[in-house]
Amino acid sequence: MTKHFLIVAASLCTAATDAAPVVFWASDPVRPNETALVAGADFGTNPIVELIELPNGVEGEPTEPLSWPAGRRVRVIQPVQPSAESLKFIVPDDVQPGAWMARVRTDEEQTSGPFRLNAPTVYWVQGDRGLRGASPGGWLRVIGRCVGSPDTNGVVRLIHEDGRQVITLKPEKASLWSLSLSVPKQVPAGRWHVWVHNGRGGRWGWSSAGLIQIGPNEAWPDRIFNVRDFGATGQGTPRDTLGIIKALRAAEKSGGGVVYFPRGRYRCETTLKIPRRVVLRGERTEWVALFWPDTDEPYVLVQGEDHFGLENLTLYASNYTHVIASSVGQPTSGHVFLRRVRVRASIYRGHLKPDQVNERFKAALRLSTGGGDTVRLGGANLEVTDCDLYGSGRCLFLQFPRGAYIARNRFYNGRWGWYCLAGSDGVIFEDNQVIGADLMSTGGGIDCLYGAAYSRYVLFARNTFRLMHGWDREAMTTDAGYGAYYGHVKQADGRTLVLADGETNWKIRKDWAGAGVFILGGRGMGQYREIADVSSDGRTVTIDRPWTVPPDASSVITITMMQRNYLFIDNQFEDAGIAIQYYGTSIDHVAAGNTATRAGGFYNSGRWYRHYQPSWYCQFLDNEILEGNCYRFGPNNATDAGPSFLGTFGLQREGNPAPLAYCSVHRRNRLHNGALIRLVGISAEHPGVRDVILEKNVIENSLVGLSIDRGCIGVWQRDNQFRNVERPTLDGKQQDATIQRQRKRLLEETGPVVHFTFDEPPIGRFLADESGYNFDATIRGQLQLVEGIHGRAARFDGKSYLFIPDDANLLRLPRVTIAAWIRPDQLRGRWGVLAKRAANRTCPFVLAIRDGRVCFEAADATGVWSYNLTSPPVLKQNTWNHIAATCEEGRRVRLYCNGRLVAEKEVDQPLCADPRPLTIGFEAWGGAESRPDGSGNFRGLIDEVAVWSRVLSPREVQSLFAATPRSGSSSAP
Known part of the structure; x- marks a missing residue:
């Protein structure tokens, strides 16, 4: 089945200006009869694209300025989904494959500068x-x-x-x-x-x-210092350590050289400190072994500052901190190579008792979240080639690598081990294997951790990643939370940018040079620049080059760490939670020719990651998902089991009007056996995803082919094929229609739409909703069912609670009644009973108790908690109390205790519509001291919880109280 479908929104179109159009980015590679995506500014309302075929062959001089070719045939193409900032056009199927030149022409006959497709x-x-x-x-x-x-x-x-x-x-x-x-x-x-x-x-x-x-490589001295000449035996005797150290000191005194190990086994009982310009060289990897006996006081095994190397060696160790380490984060760091080095280092060797294993594991976690490093390097000109590296923690840690070449290695991650490339600037990582060597091993990624302001220029090619079952199971993820500024611009002049009033957070980085300034929306959207300097007061930012289209008062910018220009080519992923994940800032990345088997899939995401972070200009080409089923995956293991996917996420957050994922391409990918393509933009009012091409993908043997939520606009679907797919497309309109039908049914219901009696035992970690609407609850923590007011009740211990998902926000009701029987262990403080939230955020209702009073809280559409209402002290401790609240949007809130009206107030604002889950026994703040940072989770018994989609009358509330048989005793069980 082939689908050709168009999703567009009027909000994409903005008024034309008199300025000439400008192109910021165009998607390639692209073939004839495929769609190109172009981003820029001032395209007007009805632009056209002019396209010229360029000849094949190498001609001319490279220094000639780029100009529009004269005398060549110009094809005029009507774009699809044009807007002032973006357009898409289909390359004619009869053009010659190769490179083409194009430009944008507006209704006012203004033309952009020429841009090329398929040129380097x-x-x-x-x-x-x-x-x-x-x-x-x-x-x-x-x-x-x-x-x-x-x-x-x-x-x-x-x-x-x-x-x-x-x-x-x-x-x-x-x-x-x-x-x-x-x-x-x-x-x-x-x-x-x-x-x-x-x-x-x-x-x-x-x-x-x-x-x-x-220029010539730096010449290191090549004088040989044979460790045998300094007393080492090669027989594994205590004399080896002293002989090696003497050889190292002699090489240092000589200004460098080669410390040479003839065939044999060499016992090492301390750190081998390598001087600058010294190489440790074995006769052959298989013939030379350096080994360290077990010790209760671990240390670094081989350590140098910079300018050193190891080659043709095997290293064995038990307890250690790091195996091979250089200085990191220093101006002189770098110039280190490892060639043909094998490591076998396990801190868990031998007959360790469980408590000894635990102690060593905890000690390792003091070094990093993944334990000690097998290889720990940083700085310029790093090389790790043809090595076989097996350790107990992180297999590879590179801090601020500049021009690193990592090739043909076998890396083993240990217990909670991962690999980390922090603050990269030119890394080639190819033909490696990254393997989980422990049941708790995870994956790793490229990031701006450890103080990095930027990461760029990384090639991952032809690598294999497998067996990643620990932590979040991310085979390759990007990472870098937080940012410095979000808001508007007061002034933009050349390379100077003056920030408007608003909070800044420069303190999270010592140096912001290289970080990104991104125009998320408004004038100039889709442009980014790198920071050159920040003024002492934090209000003026100097950027690396002037804006092509300067921002103005309409522009929304974000300043955060930069991650750009990554290539993931022909890699294989097997048994991981996610194969490739761009988690936050991701600019101009390409993932092509990769395969995933039981490995989650591939996606880019713009998101709030403790700051607004964009994902722009990302392409996924010719990738393949072979087995789509995946188990316990996603950030924080959020998904128990589900389909692998290819996707673009713009995880919109309230308060931001601009898209977070912009200009993505998914083309010629093949998804087999349960996988799908997923686009998530969250908000229909402020879509998080804008401008996506889904073209010539094949999805087969799946429940759903394409899932596109209501927060996505400018999605162009063309020539996708669906084979044995139950539902080829599930888009936002279809999902909205389904939700509206469900909502209509709820609003017409006169009985409870959520009902928990607690009389039936849980099924595993789940409690069934008895209303018939399937708002089933997941038990968080330890929940006991004991004798209640009628039948059984749930005992909450201050940690446990019930979590009820409501992704469709069906329980955001214009009229609602909430009721429950409660038997609190204590009255002092603030304790949650039932709420439509699981974090300290605005929400449409919270029913709680505070210092013996019944409390109802709800925020209005402006974010003000104007619905809040508290009763007089009416509750009794260690006694069953029936509490209820009714709320009619824009009119009235009433509170009841034991069938009696105890408080009411008039309201005139609409309720907030924030999508939140439902929780029972949870509250985001409170406790005995009613602290904002304290847990307000309920302590005591709760029974007969019910929610209605209508306002019950005072007589009906009285009937609820009077009709419940009292089977519970007055003393706490």
Whole structure:
């Protein structure tokens, strides 16, 4: 079944301006008969796209300015879903595959500058000397989008900055995402401009990759210091340690060198401290073993500051803190290599008793949430290649890596172990295996933790991730909560940005250079810049370059950590909670050719992560979900079991009018056996997701093909195929219609719509709702069923409560009656009985008790708690009390105790409509001291809980009290 469907909203269209259109970003790679997505500004109300085919082949000079080709056939294309800030257009199916040039033309005959599709977009260049550096005879990588292709004859041209020397290089390996080149040995040292041509586009196909520095690698002394010559035996004797240390000191005194280990086993009983420019080298990995005996006082096994290396060695250890560690976070950190190193380090070896295992585990967690590090490095020019690394905690920790090459390794995560790339700036991570070696192992990711303000330029290619069952089971996630500012701009002039009045939170980072300023909505939306400096008062921000379209008073900006330009190519994921997850800020990432088996799937998400964080310009191409079922996955293990998915989330939060996920592409993906595509934007009023292409995807053997909620606009569906799918599309309108039918049924009901008598035992961790509307409860904590006012009642211990999901917000009722029998253990303080919330947020009702009084609380649509009402002290401790509240939106609130009206008030504001779960026995604040940070969870018995979707009359409330048989005694059980 093929579907061609359009979702669009009038809110996408804004008034035209007299300014010429500007393009910020266009999606590629893209093929004939596929849809391109373009973001920018001032597109007007009825723009068109002009497209020119460019010739194949390498022509012209790279330094020629980009211009609109004259004399070539121009195709005029009517876009779909055009707005002032974005449009989509279908590339004609009869154009020649290759590179094309396009521009946007408005009704006013204003045209944008030309932009290209399928020409190289270079993210970064990296070589054997690190980021933007290579040596004569060394290697060079060019990484980005459309930088090459195996079936075209692309080239890289180096032009010396003096313009007198030009060198043309042919890639040895080429793909859409990466070029591999060898630098000729005779290339002179100096700064060279790098230009890239992928073989398509003729004279218009050149793209700049910036400058690189070519020069010789730093020469380290190569004098050999054989540890046998210094007393080491290689027989595993105590003499080995002293001999190794003597050799290390001799190498240090000599200014560096190679500390050499002939075949044998070497006993080490302390930290091996490696001086600068010293290499530990074994005769062969399989022939040389360094081992550390078990100890109750663990320490780092091999440690250096910077400029050191290990190769051809096997390391064995029991108790330790870190295995191999350099300095991290220092200006001099870096210049470390590990080649052909094997590690077998388990702090749980031998006949440990359970309490000993527990003590070692707790000690390891003092080092990090994943224990000690097998490899712990930081800084510039890092290399880990052809290693086999098995440890008890985190397998790899890189802090602020700059130009790191991590390839062909086998990494094992230990107990709660994960890998961490914090604050990256140029990392190639390819052909590795990351394996969970413990039942509690998890995955890892790329992040801005440990004080990083930004992370960028990361290639994950052809890696395998498997067996991740601990923690949140994230095989690859991005991470970096918080931010510095959200709000409007007072002034934008060149590189200077003056923030409007509003809170700032610069203190969470020492250095904000490289962090992002993002225009989420209003004038200039879709642009981002990096921070160069922040004034001492925190109100003026200097950015790296001026805005193309400056923000104005309508613009909404957010300042948070930057994460951009990640590529995830041809990786395999198996048995994880999520394969690839962009959790918050994610700009211009591509995931292509990846597979997931029982691994959750792939998605990007803009969200509130303790601050507003956007996800823009993310593409998912040619990925495959082989087995869609997944178990205990998602953030905080929120999903017990469910389908894997491909998705875009804009998890909108009240107070923000702008989309959080913008311009996403999902194309040519294949989802098998229970998987689906899911778009989540939350709010119909302020959609969290805007502008998505769903094209040429195949979904088969699933319950649902596409799930698109009401908070998504500008979703373009085209040529998707559904095979053996029960429900191909579940969109926001369908979901709204279903919800309205359910709501109508609830509002017409005269009996309770939620009812818990507690007379039937729970089924596992669940209690069934007896109203017939299936608002079943999950038991949180330990709940006892004991003799009640009638039959059985629930005993709450101050920790336990019942959680009832209400994702559709059906129980936000314009008229409501809430009633329950309660027997409180104590009256002093504030204690929750029934509420439509599970956190300290605005909500449409809370029924609680406070200091012997009955309390009703509810916020109105403005966020003011104008419905709050408290009775006089009417409750009795250790005695059954019947309490009830009725609320009619915009009119009246009444409170009852034991069938008697005890308080009432008039109200005139509409209730808030915030979607919240229902809870019984929970309250977000309170306790004996009624503290804002205290738990107000109920202590005592609750019975006969009921909610009606109408206002019961005083006589009906009196009847509830009078009709309940009293089977409970007056003393507490």
